[in-house]
Structures are given as structure tokens and as C-alpha cells.
Amino acid sequence: MSTITFRDALHSAIHEEMARDDSVFVIGEDVIAQGGPYTVTEGVVDKYPDRIFQTPIAEAGIVGLGVGAALAGMRPVVEIMYLDFITCAMDEVVNQAAKMRYMTGGQASVPIVIRLPCGLGRYVAAQHSQIMESWFMHVPGLQVVVPSTPKDAKGLLKTAVRSPDPVMFMEYKRIYTSEGEVPDEEFLIPFGEAEVKREGEDATVIGIGPMVGKSLEAGVLLEDDGFDIEVVDPRTLSPLDTDTICESVRKTGRAVVCEEDSSFAGTGAEIAAMIAESCFKDLQAPVIRVGMPHVPMPFAPSLADSVVPRVDDVVDAVRRVIA
Amino acid sequence: MALTEELAKKMYTDMWRIRMFEEEANRQLGLGNVVGALHLYCGEEAVAVGVCSNLRDDDYIVGTHRSHGHCLAKGADMEHTMAELFGKADGTCSGKGGSMHVADLSLNILGANGIVAGGLGPGTGTALASKIRKSDQVSVCFFGDGAAARGTFHEAITMGALWNLPVVYVCENNGFQQWVRRETVAVVDSVATMAGSYGIPGVSVDGQNVVEVHEAVSEAVDRARRGEGPSLIEARTYRYFGHSPGDLEEYRTRDEVEDWRTNRDPINTFRAYMEERQWLTEREDEEIQEATSAEVTKAVKFAEDSAVPGIEEALTDVVDTAWRVEA
Ligand SMILES: Cc1ncc(C[n+]2csc(CCOP(=O)(O)OP(=O)(O)O)c2C)c(N)n1
Numbered sequence: 001m002s003t004i005t006f007r008d009a010l011h012s013a014i015h016e017e018m019a020r021d022d023s024v025f026v027i028g029e030d031v032i033a034q035g036g037p038y039t040v041t042e043g044v045v046d047k048y049p050d051r052i053f054q055t056p057i058a059e060a061g062i063v064g065l066g067v068g069a070a071l072a073g074m075r076p077v078v079e080i081m082y083l084d085f086i087t088c089a090m091d092e093v094v095n096q097a098a099k100m101r102y103m104t105g106g107q108a109s110v111p112i113v114i115r116l117p118c119g120l121g122r123y124v125a126a127q128h129s130q131i132m133e134s135w136f137m138h139v140p141g142l143q144v145v146v147p148s149t150p151k152d153a154k155g156l157l158k159t160a161v162r163s164p165d166p167v168m169f170m171e172y173k174r175i176y177t178s179e180g181e182v183p184d185e186e187f188l189i190p191f192g193e194a195e196v197k198r199e200g201e202d203a204t205v206i207g208i209g210p211m212v213g214k215s216l217e218a219g220v221l222l223e224d225d226g227f228d229i230e231v232v233d234p235r236t237l238s239p240l241d242t243d244t245i246c247e248s249v250r251k252t253g254r255a256v257v258c259e260e261d262s263s264f265a266g267t268g269a270e271i272a273a274m275i276a277e278s279c280f281k282d283l284q285a286p287v288i289r290v291g292m293p294h295v296p297m298p299f300a301p302s303l304a305d306s307v308v309p310r311v312d313d314v315v316d317a318v319r320r321v322i323a
Numbered sequence: 324m325a326l327t328e329e330l331a332k333k334m335y336t337d338m339w340r341i342r343m344f345e346e347e348a349n350r351q352l353g354l355g356n357v358v359g360a361l362h363l364y365c366g367e368e369a370v371a372v373g374v375c376s377n378l379r380d381d382d383y384i385v386g387t388h389r390s391h392g393h394c395l396a397k398g399a400d401m402e403h404t405m406a407e408l409f410g411k412a413d414g415t416c417s418g419k420g421g422s423m424h425v426a427d428l429s430l431n432i433l434g435a436n437g438i439v440a441g442g443l444g445p446g447t448g449t450a451l452a453s454k455i456r457k458s459d460q461v462s463v464c465f466f467g468d469g470a471a472a473r474g475t476f477h478e479a480i481t482m483g484a485l486w487n488l489p490v491v492y493v494c495e496n497n498g499f500q501q502w503v504r505r506e507t508v509a510v511v512d513s514v515a516t517m518a519g520s521y522g523i524p525g526v527s528v529d530g531q532n533v534v535e536v537h538e539a540v541s542e543a544v545d546r547a548r549r550g551e552g553p554s555l556i557e558a559r560t561y562r563y564f565g566h567s568p569g570d571l572e573e574y575r576t577r578d579e580v581e582d583w584r585t586n587r588d589p590i591n592t593f594r595a596y597m598e599e600r601q602w603l604t605e606r607e608d609e610e611i612q613e614a615t616s617a618e619v620t621k622a623v624k625f626a627e628d629s630a631v632p633g634i635e636e637a638l639t640d641v642v643d644t645a646w647r648v649e650a
Pocket of ligand 1: 440
């Protein structure tokens with residue numbers, strides 16, 4: 001084991017996969033200059049100068065070319081500088097990448113990974129802070145992957161590169177510098193396998209992305225109340241490991257679903273509905289969602305910090321679900 | 324690729340194959356065996372055939388919503404293509420794509436595309452793959468003149484030109500964008516002139532003349548194969564049928580359609596060219612048409628006899644569910 005940052009984990013996953021497989025290549029804006037805004041592709045150009053493409057500012061073109069290269073047997077790792085800009089390439093994601101396998105009756109495979117730095121980072125307001133996981137979850141054919149730790153980031157990105165189908169890979173900006181233990185030997189993390197990040201008896205907290213860390217912190221604080229929470233990290237939202245979530249909820253009888261994105265019609269809504277459908281008789285209280293209010297991300301740090309869910313919000317929600 | 328007598332006969336046959344396939348598809352639409360959108364290619368046969376007669380089996384094509392002709396010219400099998408329009412299990416896409424998504428990946432026909440200009444990015448991406456692999460495959464992106472208005476046209480060609488990719492952009496300018504005439508919504512007459520914005524060669528050819536299309540594309544394909552980058556070829560053409568079912572055709576007169584059919588038909592034009600060179604006897608012409616007609620009849624029979632897909636098929640091919648990695 002070594003302790004490395006989330007960014008380093010992604011960086012080493014890309015380097016390892018490019019060394020392993022000649023069909024892997026990187027494409028995106030500024031991916032050579034500085035290795036992208038978060039330096040994730042740093043050094044790729046030195047080792048694989050023919051497998052990195054620094055593009056003009058043309059998101060639809062970037063994803064479109066990626067789809068075509070993937071159809072032709074390559075494995076593109078696309079970087080979209082800020083997730084928000086994926087809206088410029090939604091046709092390529094939704095109508096092209098996601099539907100090719102189906103529309104061709106299974107002939108086509110589109111093994112593309114689209115890396116999406118997302119969420120609140122520096123205070124850059126409404127067009128540079130979005131998350132949109134639930135948009136992608138709603139599209140059949142897309143896999144949505146949300147690592148919360150350096151270990152998951154590395155194992156899931158390596159798996160994403162090997163996947164025969166499109167992957168929307170969420171990278172929350174605020175956890176790029178977080179540290180964690182990562183195995184030194186080669187490892188992969190299968191899609192559709194949630195991880196119980198903390199075991200407990202009194203309530204299940206399902207955390208998405210950075211809300212996993214916040215839920216674990218909440219878990220420590222709640223010990224003072226005498227509450228022992230279980231924290232489940234789905235790690236991939238599509239496919240979703242409903243079994244692990246339900247198993248935990250059946251044990252605790254209470255569920256809180258936490259995301260940084262707006263709760264309305266969001267990821268937590270889907271998970272809460274799934275729990276209600278599958279575990280209704282085991283629930284001792286209604287499922288509670290924690291998320292951002294249904295507003296664009298404000299600029300002023302005071303405002304932005306007020307809308308993104310914090311550790312306190314998780315603590316509060318757990319107290320309410322147990323009360 | 325040099326135009327020999329043998330190649331010319333194949334091209335002439337292919338033009339008839341497309342013509343008769345499309346007319347039959349239209350008839351089957353009337354009978355209710357084909358449903359949904361059906362964008363017919365009659366009148367434009369010289370473009371698909373003039374282009375694909377320059378391609379190898381391993382070259383890539385991406386199409387448009389009007390792509391039956393592209394697929395047939397690149398070698399797609401008529402029976403499975405017809406079965407796809409019928410929504411049958413033996414269709415090229417097992418009945419899950421239909422007219423707007425006909426594809427045969429085994430022939431590097433990446434498929435028709437229901438999104439106008441949706442194929443330009445992926446088509447350019449296949450050329451990027453060829454460049455990375457250092458193969459000498461060439462990619463062709465077919466698109467209508469309407470697609471040149473979309474941003475993806477600009478984005479894809481910019482990158483094709485930037486990286487000198489082995490791709491030929493073929494614009495089928497039939498003068499119409501669904502129910503409107505090009506001149507009422509476009510600011511430049513010729514799409515070929517737009518090539519100048521990307522520093523690549525752009526030529527405009529008579530799309531009713533398969534020899535002219537073939538020669539222009541031959542040069543562009545050679546250039547791409549040599550690693551000298553993309554070209555844009557505009558073929559001026561005309562579609563005989565309405566845009567798709569439900570088109571009232573208020574934007575043109577019957578006389579205009581008749582004039583193109585009578586005086587500028589691509590098959591008649593090519594027949595005259597071949598007869599002049601004594602490459603085609605009347606007898607051979609008859610034989611070609613009879614054989615093609617029989618091929619179409621057989622394709623319809625095949626499509627009729629093919630089973631409808633089992634309803635469980637609606638739930639497969641979303642992602643590859645057999646794929647797993649070990650932790
Ligand atoms: C992005 C998008 N917008 C609109 C449509 C509806 N539509 C289908 S074909 C068409 C006209 C396309 O004109 P052109 O590209 O010139 O091709 P043509 O039909 O003339 O062959 C339109 C508007 C669509 N399929 N995709």
C-alpha cells in the first residue's frame with residue numbers, strides 16, 4: 001500500500017492502461033499543456049506522443065471523434081475540461097455513444113471513457129460547478145462511475161478503460177487532492193459493486209462521491225449521540241448495486257441518501273424510490289434525501305458554501321431518520 | 324481507382340440495385356410492411372456508387388438518414404438490409420435499427436445516422452483510429468448539405484484537417500433540407516467553398532454523373548491514403564421522392580422533378596457513357612436489370628419470411644452484460 005492523492009491515482013491508472021494496451025489514447029483540451037487543468041494526463045505526451053491529442057475547443061467534435069475511434073477498435077480516454085461543457089456534446093453522448101450497440105443489434109461496441117471534473121471546486125459559479133450524474137443515469141447504454149477515494153479512483157478508471165461500453169467517469173474537483181491508501185500491485189474494481197465503507201447498526205447512509213467522506217465524518221460525530229451508522233458507497237450509479245444497498249437497509253431499517261447535486265429528480269431520488277419499492281416493510285422511517293437545493297450554483301463563496309451539503313447536514317438527517 | 328470496363332459494369336449494376344431496392348422499399352411502405360421514416364435515395368445513386376467504387380472492404384463509411392444506397396454500394400447484402408427495414412430478426416441490426424440505422428460493422432459500414440451531421444464526428448474518429456494504428460484505411464463521411472449548417476460539421480472537419488486525417492467528406496447537395504430549398508436557409512451556394520475555411524481541397528462535381536464523382540473521389544481517396552489529409556467533395560444531385568413519408572412537396576413543382584428524371588437521370592447518363600465506349604450492349608443492360616429485379620424480389624421474400632424479433636430482444640444489447648472484470 002502507498003498513500004497517494006486521488007489525482008495521482010487517476011494519473012497512474014492512465015499511465016498503466018496506456019502501457020498495457022496500445023489502443024488506449026487520450027484526447028481533450030489542454031491535455032498536453034499542463035496535463036489538463038488537474039494535471040491528470042501529465043507526462044503522457046513524453047511516453048506516448050502518438051497517443052495523445054490536444055484538441056481545439058470543440059466538445060461535440062472531441063466526443064464524436066472518440067465515438068468513431070472506439071467503433072474502430074480504439075479505447076479513447078476523453079477529458080472534458082469541466083463537466084458543464086459536456087452539454088455541448090450531448091448528441092454525441094446520448095444519441096451516438098450510448099445507442100450504437102443497441103441500434104446495430106449488438107454489432108457495435110463503443111469503449112469510450114469520458115472523464116468529467118465536476119462539482120464545486122474553486123468558486124467558479126453556475127457554469128463550472130455542475131454534477132449531472134442523474135442525467136447520464138437516465139440514458140440506457142451509459143455507465144456512470146463515481147469514485148470517492150484514491151483506491152476506487154484507480155481501480156474504477158482501469159476498469160472503465162477496459163469496459164466495452166461508454167463510461168461517464170465523475171471526478172469531483174474537491175477530492176483531487178484528498179489522500180488514501182492504494183495497493184501497489186495491479187487491481188481492478190468491478191462495476192456494480194458497492195462498498196460498505198463503515199459498518200453500523202442504526203441507519204444506512206448512502207453517500208455519492210464526496211458525500212462518502214462527509215458521511216464517514218458524520219459517523220464519528222454521531223457516535224457521541226450513541227448512533228452507529230453504516231455508510232454505503234455505490235461507486236457506480238449505473239449499474240447500481242441494489243443488493244448491497246438493500247441488504248444494509250434491511251439490517252438498519254433506516255436510510256439517508258446523500259449527494260452534492262440537487263435532490264430534485266436526482267440520484268438520491270432514484271435510490272430512495274428503489275429502497276421504498278424493495279425494502280418498504282423493513283423501513284422504520286421514511287427515507288431522507290440530503291442534497292443541494294434546486295438552484296444553480298451561486299458564485300459568492302458564502303452562498304456556494306451554504307448550498308453544498310456538509311457534514312452537519314448528514315448528522316442532522318441521521319438524527320431525524322432515527323428520531 | 325481506374326475506371327475499367329469491368330468496374331463500370333459493376334457500378335452500373337450497383338446503381339440499378341439501389342434504384343430498384345428503393346422503389347421496392349417505397350412499395351413495401353405502401354403495403355405497410357415497412358413502417359416509420361423512409362428517406363429514399365432515388366436520383367442520387369451516382370454519388371454512393373461513384374464514392375464506394377473507390378473503397379476497399381476495410382475502408383470505413385458513415386452515413387446519414389438517407390443511407391440505404393451508401394450501404395448497398397459499400398457491399399451490404401440486400402436481403403438483410405430489406406429485412407432491417409421490415410423490422411425483422413434477420414435484419415442487419417436484428418430489427419433494432421430500421422431504415423435510419425442500417426449498419427454492417429463487418430464491412431466497416433458504421434451505419435446510417437438519424438441525427439443530421441451526427442456521423443461527421445464518428446467518421447472522422449475512425450480516421451483518427453487509422454492514423455494512430457498507422458494503417459492505410461480511408462474513411463468517408465457522407466452528409467447532406469443541411470448538415471453543413473451544424474456545428475459538428477465545423478468541429479469534425481477542423482480536427483480532420485488539423486491532424487491530416489485520412490478522411491473524405493462527401494456532401495450530397497440535393498438542394499433541399501427536408502421541406503425547404505437550400506437557397507432559402509443557406510448563405511453560400513456551394514458547400515465545397517466551405518473547405519477553404521479548413522485549408523483543405525474542396526471541389527464541386529455533377530452528382531448525376533457517376534464518372535465525374537468517381538474521378539474526384541479517386542483523387543481524394545488516394546490523397547488520404549498517402550497521408551496527405553482530408554478533402555471535401557460536393558456532389559450536386561437531386562432526390563426524386565419526397566423527403567420522407569408525409570412530405571407534401573410544396574417546395575417544388577412536378578415539372579422540376581420530371582425535368583431531372585428525364586434529362587439528368589444518373590443511370591441514363593451512365594448508360595450513354597458506357598454505350599459510347601461499347602462497354603454495354605442492349606442485351607447486357609437487360610440482363611443486369613432482370614438480375615437486379617430478381618435480387619430485389621428475393622430480398623423481399625427473405626424479409627417476409629424472416630421472423631419478427633422475440634420480444635425478449637427489446638431488452639438485450641444495451642450494454643455487454645457478459646463482460647466482467649475480477650476484483
Ligand atoms: C439534428 C437534427 N435536426 C433535425 C433533424 C430532422 N431532419 C431529418 S433529415 C433533415 C433534412 C436534412 O437535410 P440534408 O442534410 O440536406 O439531407 P437530405 O435530406 O437532403 O438528404 C431534417 C431537418 C434531424 N434528424 N437531426
